[in-house]
Structure formats: structure tokens, C-alpha cells
Amino acid sequence: MTILSLEGATTLAAEGAGEHRVLIISLFTVFVLATLGITIWAGRQTKNATDFYAGGRSFTGFQNGLAISGDYMSAASFLGIAGAIALFGYDGFLYSIGFLVAWLVALLLVAEPLRNSGRFTMGDVLAFRMRQRPVRTAAGVSTIIVSIFYLLAQMAGAGALVALLLGITSEAGKILIVVLVGIVMILYVAIGGMKGTTWVQMVKAVLLIAGTLLITVLVMFKFNWNISTLLGAAADNSGKGSAFLEPGLKYGVDAMSKIDFISLGIALVLGTAGLPHILIRFYTVPTARVARKSVNWAIGIIGGFYLMTIALGFGAAALLSQDTIIESNAAGNTAAPLLAQEIGGGQGSAGGAILLAVISAVAFATILAVVAGLTLASSSSFAHDLYVNVIRKGKATEKEEVAAARWATVGIGGAAVILGVFARDLNVAGLVALAFAVAASANLPTLLYSLFWKRFTTQGALWSIYGGLGASVLLVLFSPVVSGKPSSMFPGVDFHWFPLENPGLISIPLGFLLGWIGTLLSKEEPNVEKYAELEVRSLTGTHAH
Template sequence: MSAPALVPSLAPAATEVGNPGLNITIFGVFVLITLAIVIRASRNNRSAADFYAGGRAFSGRQNGIAIAGDYLSAASFLGIAGAIALNGYDGFLYSIGFLVAWLVALLLVAELLRNVGKYTMADVLSFRLKQRPVRMAAAISTLAVCFFYLLAQMAGAGGLVALLLGIDDKTGQSLVIAVVGVIMIAYVLIGGMKGTTWVQIIKAVLLILGAGVMFLWVLGKFGLNLSSLLGDAVNASGGKKVLDPGLQYGKTGTTKIDFISLSLALVLGTAGLPHVLMRFYTVPSSKEARKSVEWAIWLIGIFYLFTLVLGYGAAALVGPKVIAAAPGKANSAAPLLAFELGGELLLGIISAVAFATILAVVAGLTITASASLSHDIYNSVIKEGRASAEDEVRVARITAIVIGILAILGGILANGQNVAFLVALAFAIAASANLPTILYSLFWKRFNTRGALWSIYGGLAIALTLIVFSPVVSGKPVDPVTGKSLSMLQGTDFHWFPLDNPGIISIPVAFFLGWLGTVTSKEFNAAKYAEMEVRSLTGHGAEKAVSH
């Protein structure tokens, strides 16, 4: 069936799709089931290690599935499918970047990080450097990355549920985002890392199965002929070159540079994402950490192959105009495709999976941010390592509530933005503020505290400054379909940085600042570096360190 015939039939679906009552029921069933699992898992939360790292009781396979559940966020399912539907090849490049990034994490970070650290990224960065300033810097960087990632998930939640319930006013969508935030806080407060991990495992299985069913269904519509699908996608896009590179990032020299910047952020960002790094501590050994990444790469790779067909399938069967006019814009492509394929029931199931995706990821982000504040700032900086495990966990729970409230407010502001792009900003911050310091700490003998502080604060400050003064925040033209500015802030323009993503500037500068800070300081602890090198490469002493 050609796309033009579908556009009129789906026009009403741009504001409401399916049966709102059925959608809410499926949502409610999933939330109740996962809350029951979280409550059951919480019965064994007796220590800080249980709350932060799930008691290190997960196998490599279980943790790999959970990593896939944590990593395959709303950006992967909603944002990338929408980006492919609207921009074709350029949208698929998000998938490539997200997947290739795991090779960096596997080869350079996963095993070494698990051997050196205890609960958080700051444990590694401060191992051979001055504890208090480095932990403070790492915690601030962690919060910044988690906040931008949370913005993306909350924006995805607002657009998804607005579409399913027919809510097209800002007040109703804001209420939806608030409800998501409250459920997220409940997961973290009740279940800690154990509960969150099981939610992520369940969500990963459901997401990959759901995407696989839609993948086969879409191909079946075209006689299992990928060429036929791609041809119809081109026709439905009004002749736009959705199969060629450059539709989104090839129009001008600036957009081409922006693509390079985006690619750097995606490929290098994963190895610096705090909520991904924290998952390596939930397994009992470095061998299991490595196995976790191997499982994650396979599952994530298979899923991204599915998104290629889902994106072009949405373009062919739904049509870019209908997608762009929906409440969630690009984020509505996958739900609209599900409605076209299987009606109300498939839409309800796929949307519940997408909703589960958002809940699982925001729970993982929240527990990472709260652990960083309680373990790195409260215990290590304020209490100088003398806080009890009970006090630390109590502070973590209070922090989770505060972070949840901030995420709700930020999600309301970011509602309507493409979630894949918002996540790319989080990757740029992680690649700028975290990755240089992690690599220098693990591999450069001369690295010292000043280098770490200059790298973290410098990379973070430059990335945030360039984002604030970029077209993402202000100055983009008005969308001809919706009549609204494509920037976060409407009716204002104070941007001076021409690129959407700051990675091409902020990442090299952060590496340079790490080097410059190091060579201008005489600090060097050879014995501590030798201890770290032995532990990171062999794991000797790691089990004793994490058992306390």
C-alpha cells in the first residue's frame, strides 16, 4: 500500500492514536508488575553495595542484558526510528555511532574500570590522585551528563503518552512527565540497583522482541523485499533523497562539520557515561564485566538493525508529514507505525514497551546521580570517608527525590525535542568531561590532580557553554508544519556557536587541558600509579577493595 493513501486515513491519528483506555491499562499492568519485582528485589537491600551495585550478584549475561536495557533508551527506539523516517540515511548514522562506541568501551574501559573502582566513576579517577577535589569534579560531571540524559527520556515520555492519550496541550503533557518522574523515583527508592537492574533486564527483552516483531511485520508488508520497502519510503517522502547521505547534515559546510562533531560525541561518549560505567560494578569479576559488554554489543547491534527497517517502514507506511505533525514529532514514528501495522492492541503493547524503556533508563540515571552525590560528595568530601553505609544510602534516597524533581522540570522544558539528539548532547558532555580523565588515569603514568581537574571542569564548562549558545537552545527557524521554533526556547535568539553539537571543539580541548594541567604540576605518585596499573590489568586487590 502506498504512503499517500495512508496520509488522509492517519491524519486524525496525529493527535490521538488507538484506544486511550487500552493504552492506560497496558501501561498500568506493566508498572504494577515491575513494581512488584522491584519490591521483591528490595528485600535483600541490606548494605551500600546492595543499593549501589546490586550486591555484585549479577552474571555477565544478566548484566549484559541489563546494559542493553539501560543503553537502548527512548533515543534508540523513538528518536532513531523517527530520525530515519524523516532524514533517512543521516538518521541511521545515530545507530552506527551508538554501536561503534561500544568497541571503545570494550577495548579501553570495561575490564580496567571494574578492577579499579568500587561504586562510581570517581573511585577510578581519584584512585591515585587527591581524593576530595577529584571526587567533587567527577560528581559534578556525572550530574551534568545524567541531567541531559534525563531530559531526553522525559521529553520522550511526554511525546509518547501525549500521542496515545490524545493530549495536545502543554499542561497535560507536563502532567504526564510528572507522573513518569514519580514512578521513576519509586523504583529507585524501593529497589535500588537490584530492582533497577531487573526492570532493565525485563525491558530489554520486551524491547528487542517487540522491535523484532515489528521488523518482521514491516518486511512482510513488502514481501520480505528490503528494496521494495526503501523504494516506497522514497516515494512517501516526496522524492527526498532519504537513501543518500547529507539530507540532514550535508546541506552546508556547517552541517557537515556538525556531523563530524556528532560522530565524535557518539563514538567517544559511551565510555564516559556514568550510568553505563556504574553497571560494570554489579558483576563479581572483571571477566564478567568483559562478558557483559560482549552480550550488550550483540543485543544492541541486532536492535539497531531493526530500527533501520522500522524507520524506513514508518516513512513508507505512515508518511513523514503525519509523523512531523504528531504531538511527539519524530518521537511518534514508532508508535504510529505500530498502529498502522496491528491497530490498537499492537500500539498499546509497543507503547508500553517504549514507556518501560523510558522508566528503566531514568531509574538507572537517577540511581547513578544519587550514588555519585552520596558516595562521592557526602561521604568522601563532606564526611571525609567516615559516614556509615546506612547514612550514605539514606542520603542517596533523598538525593534521588531531588534529582527526580529536577528531571521533571527539565523534561517539561525539553518536551517536543528529538530525544536522539538530546542524548547526543549528553554524549558530548561525557566525551568531553569524563573520557579524557578516565583514559589519562588508566594509561598515563605522569597524570596528576591538576590535569584531572582542568580536564573535567574545562571539558564540562566548554561543552555546556557551547550548548547554551548553540542553535539547539535558541535561534533555529520556525517549523513549517507546527509553526514553532525548532530550538528549545521560542521567540528568542542569542546563539553565536553555529554547530548543534559541541564535540568537535570540546573533546580535543578537554584532552589538551588534561595534558596542560599535568605538565604544569610537579605532583606524581609513582607507587600509587604502579598499584593502580597492577590492579587494573590483573584485578589483584580488587575483590578486597570492593568487599568492604
């Protein structure tokens, strides 16, 4: 589950030291230099707000589909799911499916109307028919909180992970990595805006798919392209027999963990279509029809990727001993790099060293592309929703707006670095699941009501956003994610009373319910004119930006 449980994480580090390290650092450097080059090129073409926020709306469906995949597939899904399958077998695979099915919500209900009626941010659509200032504020707060939680988990994870891959054990070294990742991320976004970020995400998606495909082909070749042989070898080598191929090893431990998995599953499926860094990607294409095409590409690419993680995860279980995987990282996060080393010829071989370096570089690219997307989403919302529409009441010039977005990037990126440094030894991986839960509880209800419910009012929107947001954050604060368990963020203290790690089961229905009750109890009438405009524009694309 976590990128950060690094107890006994020295095996790979010791192996990584020496010849691997030079190769890995070279590949990291090549990636950073190449992507910074792209960023500078993109920065030169970024002249107005549409360029900065939406990449000039000039990307094709395939390009945006790739970038969405690059934005969405984090290190947690690349290394985390492969590792979870390697250690828990079937339950790791079970975990991956919610992330894919979720895209249908985006495709059928959100992507096209959002593209048709919004301009740059999620707040554009949420506030369309409402009183601007309160709803913009709520949308901005929710966007920034979701993105910061997600970002924090990625930043802290990045420090730990890169340190592990490079064999860095000193605290100063780990801090340096978090700071360097932060600086590169800020440069991507502040200079390149959406155009630069999109290209970084596209490059990353290609590298990730190519790297995963290579390992998958090598694994399947080893098992004569027979999935049953692979599964059998994994089950035998795991020491758990056929239970390894059945649900239950991770999520079926007791009655509560089963309910927790239902809660997580619902949050994953409903959260994706409410993640601000995903939503803003739909603005980078010229029309809603292209937005639809890009979601279709993303579903194909992400689905193909998760199918390949089956080969990676079970391949690691079949070819490596459980002890080797756990010794390197208790959560299995290094299972994929270890598998790459093994399948390339094993420790000490040139092939093993090269494949280990390649997969490590892919993981690094993955982290950078995801944190850049998150930083862009939060700085866009800060500048466009909070600064221009709330603080300046819509009276800022375009130049001022882009400048505000660039400075917000530096500010939010800087804050993420500082938080990431402090959180580097805390177990913050649970924050990703929290980000999905907030997105599903606060953002999705408001989006769906706004687009499809005639009576929805400002009060309903505010109750739904703040209620869903508050409920999910509070429940997590008093859950085992934060305190009371060895795997908690603060394992030394115990103030938890909410038994589930994921709040979705409670907070998502609550978000929908509050939006409904808030609307019914509203004293103000819904704005029928604005709803007519929103509904017609969202379904037809009339006067879309």
C-alpha cells in the first residue's frame, strides 16, 4: 500500500550502489534535461491564459489520451500495484480495477459537458449558474486541498523511492531529492504551463508503457506465453499456494477490512471524475468530441497498462522469493525494479543492471509527470478561481492572471516541497486514497448536480462541497490512517475512533445528500436563465471556448 515503509530497505540500495548508480543517475539526468528542453520550447509558445491553462486547446485526442494516462498513472499505481500483486497476489489486481472502471464516469457524464461549458478550471463549471464568489472559493479550496494531499503523498514517496533506487541512506540525501524533484516540477509548470506539462506527461506515458511492455514480454517469454504456467509458478513460489490466486490475502483479513475495501472501491470509481488535475486535461483539446476521443485513448492505454501489471506482479512473485521482495521494501514497491534486474540476467549481470536502471528511470519520470500535473491544477485554480474571480472580482487582465498562476506555481510547489521534507518519514501514502475520497464526496456530487439538476442552488453547492470535504478530512483524521496502528502516519499516538481507512462509504453519500438537502432548504430560487445556458451549452458546445 505504501511507498514509505522502508524498514530494512537496504538490500536494493546496497546492490544499487556502484555501477547501477552511475547508470541510473545518467538516465535521470537525460530525462530531466530533455524534458526541461521541451519545457523551455513550450514556454516560448505560451503567450496568453489559454496557452498557460489549456495548452492553447491544440492537442489531438491521442496526444491528450497519452497525457491523461501520464497524469493518472502515478508511482503508486506503477510500483504499488505491481508490488501489491507480488506480495498479496490476486488482491493487488483487484485494487487496480477500480482505477480503470472509474473512467466510464468521466466518459459518460463529465468530460464532454465540462469541455463544452468550462474554460480553465473545475470551478468554471461549478460556479457557472451560481453566485460566483462563494462557489468559486469553495471550488478553489476543494481543488487545492485534493491536489495538495495527492501531491504530498507523491513528494514524500518520491524522496523515499529515489533514495532507495539510488542507494542513498542519509537524511540530507533524501531531503535533497525532495527539493530537486520540487524544483524540476516548479520549472515545468511555471515555464511551460499546460503545454510543457502535457508534453512531459506524454513522454512519461510512452516511457512507462515501453518499459512495462518490455518487462511483460520478457516475463511472458520465460513462461512460454502461458498465463496458467505463470500463475502456477507465482502461487508455488509465494508459499501461499492457490490462496495467492484468490481474493482475501490483503483486503479479506477481517470483517472490517472487507468493508474498508468496499469503501475504497467506491471512492476510486467515483473519485476519478472529480480529480481537478484530471478534469483540466479536458480543456486542452479543441472540442468535446476530441475530449471524448481522448478519454477513449486513456481507457485503452490505462487498461492495457493494468493488464501488464498482472504479468509484472505475478512475474515478480514467481521469479523472486517473498523474502527478497519484503527485505528490499516491506510494501513491495521495489518488486518491479527487482524483477527487471532478475529478468535481465540477475544481480551482477550487465543486462540486469541496465534493466534495473531503465525501470528506475521510468519510475522517476512517472513521479515528475504526476507532481507537475498536480501543481498545475492547484496553481490554475488558485489564480483563476480565487485570485481573479474572488479577490479581483473578475477584473484582472489576462497578463496579470498568467503572472498570478506562475507565482502560485512557485508558492504551492514550494509549500509542497516543505511539507514533503517534513513528511518524508511519515507514512503518507494513505493520502492518495483520501484525495480520491474528497474528489468523490465534494467535487463529483456538485459537478453532477450542476450539470444535470435544474433546481440545484448555490447553497446546495456549498453544502455539498464543504460537507463532503469536511466529512472526508475529519473521518480520515480520526481513522487508522493517521493514528493508532503501526502503519499510521503517527504510529506513536492513538486518537482514532473511525474504524475505516477510507471514508468514502460515509462521506460520498453524505456529499450527495447535503447537496440535495441544501438545495431543498434554500431560500433562493435556482437561476433558471443560467441553467438554460449551462444545459444548452454543455450538451451542444454552443459558444464553447
